[in-house]
Amino acid sequence: MRKISLIGFVMLIVSIPTFAGGLLTNTNQHAAFLRMLSRGATFEIDGALSNPAGLAFLPNDGFHMGLSVQSAFQTRNIDASFYTYNGIAMNNGSPVMVDGKPVPTKSDNPFNKYYKGKAAAPVIPSVFAAYKKGDWTISGFFAITGGGGKASFDDGLPMFDAAAMAGIFQGSIPGHLTPGVQSPLVTPNMYDINSAMDGKQYIYSLQLGLTYKINDWLSAFAGGRMNYFTGGYKGFLNAHLKEAYGGGELMNLELDCDQTGWGLTPVLGVDAKFGKFNIGAKYEFKTNLNIENKTNNLKYPDSAESLVGSYKDGVNTPNDIPSMLSVAVAYEFLPVLRASVEYHFYDDKKAGMAGDKQKYLTKGANEYLMGIEWDVTRQLTLSCGGQITDYGLSDDFQSDTSFSCDSYTLGVGAKVKLSERAALNVGYMWTTYEDYTKTSKNYSGTGLPGTNVYSRTNKVFGLSIDYRF
Template sequence: MKKLTLMVAFSMLLQLAFAGGLLTNYNQSAQYIRMLSRNAALEIDAVFYNPAGLVKMEDGWHFAFYSQTIFQTRDIDTQFPTLNSGHYEGETTIPVFPDVYAVYKKNNWAFSLGIGPVGGGGTAEFPAGIPTLEVPFSLIPGQLAPLGQIDPALAVNSYDLEMALEASSTFWGIQLGASYAVNDKFSFYGGMRLVPSTNTYEGVIRNIQLNGVDAATWLNGASSQVATMAGNLNALAGVPDVLAPILPTAGEYTLDQLVGAGQMDPVQQGQIEAGLQLMGLSSEQIDAMNLNQINGAYVQAAPGFASTAQTLSGTAQTLTGTATQMGDKEVKTKQKGMGFTPIIGFNITPNDDWTFAVKYEFKTKLTLENETDVDDMGLFPDGAESSNDIPAILAAGVGYRGLDWLEAQLSFNMYFDRGVHFGNNIRYSTLGAQVHRDIESNYTEIALGLQFNVSNNFAFSVGGMRSKNGVTPEYQSDFSFSNSSYTLAGGIMWKITDKLTFDAGVLNTFYQDDTVAFSHAGVGTYNETYGKTTTSIAAGISYSIF
């Protein structure tokens, strides 16, 4: 059985965005997890969702800490015909996904701080690997098929390998800003988010096998056998030169007669007969041939023997060169960078019942630089830089609080993915083609959240969200894929005291499977289907000092 372990968290490749666009984590509070719609929030998590609305909080200090536990599964089903298995399952578990908020409100001003992972935050584990990394090895038996025609004992019937790559990716967001109320109805916000980002990768590819044997050992052994065959054929191509000295006196004799007369030893006889058999002659025919006839047959066959020997010599060298590539490989690197996100926001509260809010996050320019210790795979050259920009976001919300027992919020997000360069599709790059990961339209989300106030200090909430990506088939691959989805959420709010509040919630995202067609030379067109689900459980407290 194949043992293939792959743990991956490429921020550019296997992106770990859990509730948000292609790269952004929008799940930044327990209130969000229980409602899904917070763009018109006036509570402390408005630091992230509606910072201009913070001026509606009471004067004083406000603090909050929330944490989520996130589970995500990924399923990849491929029809690529040479793989040992076409089904791959991935799993991501994040025990702690924290958010910290602090607000100081005084008169018309509110100053705020927010800290949380705005991108990444976890590790993805694929116990069976992913197709793109396994495909090259799965093609080896087919590529070596001609060896079986040379000698059936050299036929390659199976491959096997182990891969292990453990990676982590965290893009922290440290947000500072100030909100100002122009009057009772209108306020605005200006702030900046620092995004210190780190990816780490440590992994190996090892124990590559062919026919259940170490691949390098097997290839070197096959090379030795093929080289021996080439030497034997070269020797047969030289038979006319060996026979030339004795032809004038022994041309009419058979091989048996020559051996009997002591003019040829049995080993030479066996080698000459083996060559004649390669020409398709039977033992009876060979026994009846004299040396002149044998020499004539070899003169005609010698160029073919020499040409085949040359081909086999090249094959032997190729096998030896391939064997050197089958050794264990290791990668150990870290990528680091810093980005900055300017943020502005506006909040309008025409009366106590309604809230209208808009927030715009500018594109985060982010460049990551490799700090590489080992890179046998050639993936992370030391000192190389790569762009990992985070798209701009437009967030708008409407909140209604006109009933004592009900609060409703409607939120809309647009992630400006078309303004970001996502590079080339890794699957095609492995085939030597350059196919850009195009975006057809921007990623959008629309969510409705309802909070039912059972009493003055207790409420439960529900929420629903529709997310629609705008990627093209050229964007998708097993390294990085995006699925449109539906999300459902629910939870509670318990106001323990006037100053202390507890929030908890759970959400589940149901992604729509996406099937993409690929083309591979020698294999043709095949389909690959991507699917995933995400579950998040959150809890946290907020505390105020009036």
């Protein structure tokens, strides 16, 4: 049983750091984004994040503030199909040997199971603020710019189950071949596997910066964002023989680890107005972020001592936030009708990840956004928008604990003008993901073939109140 304990545990500690994250940066910090999606050329208070240079063109001097609360719910499911071992190749009554080891044979039919994962962030708060006086505007925001919830696989993950099944079988071979003992080979029908995986991740961000209105049509922004990372990961896997086969524990793995870290993001922006056109651009530099372990519980076999050092208490792991470029163009067709298009690029390949996982990406992530809003009355504005997200995914990048899927997103909502100083935004956004199929000839290191189909869903609802003092 020592071999499977080692294999399963190493897979656990390598994959968990990115469990609750994925590639998406949380750009949906305000309900105005949910209802329109393309906000990179806005002059409203949510521009403290999406277009800070545009705050130079706030219509009034004084203090402006926005408060937003959102709820997000995701599913992350894996339809797994993989083969297991069920016997030993024989030749004239003797086992076939290769390099001194007996050759196991695979089952006739694959093992199939649908693994359901849920991620929920019932409350995602954010606060925006700006003070404008003449040509100068100081602005900032506080938000959860990464992670923001807890993801749970209550039935574990296929990568662990497959490795456990292969290892348990291989561990039973010596006893089966020992003369005078002849213990049975242990196959999946003889035992039960219980496993579960939870992960939570939050990146709290506080940004401050200055915007200067250079002339009537051009402004510039410079600022910085402090990011604080906190996460927690818990997982276990144990296998027990069924009572009909004598009972008893075959394997036990446990991990309970908290992680923290921080990093600084420099941010630059410009905004240019040309008649009915407005162009907003922003560049966020890469954030060098290392996360430090605080390991509360770690159970593993003695033979894995030299391999678990990277996950022991006090050890640091890279978890960089990639640089991001945003360019948006807005146009006013009529005084009551406006539209915007936008482009985002995330340079994920240059952002350090645990195990240099970023090297397996084929390119950085590209997002294409558009939105339109219509002032139905002086008090009511209706809007909608869409977003297409294209990653540079590969089979080597995708794993059960961290997978992404190309997608498109739609958003709808409204802004209600409550008074000359106050406005309420409400928005709903949902994402449709393209399933990703990963086929392997060496599924989870078992030496057997298998296939995973990764799928996701995402729904977000939000309310925001903006006020000018």
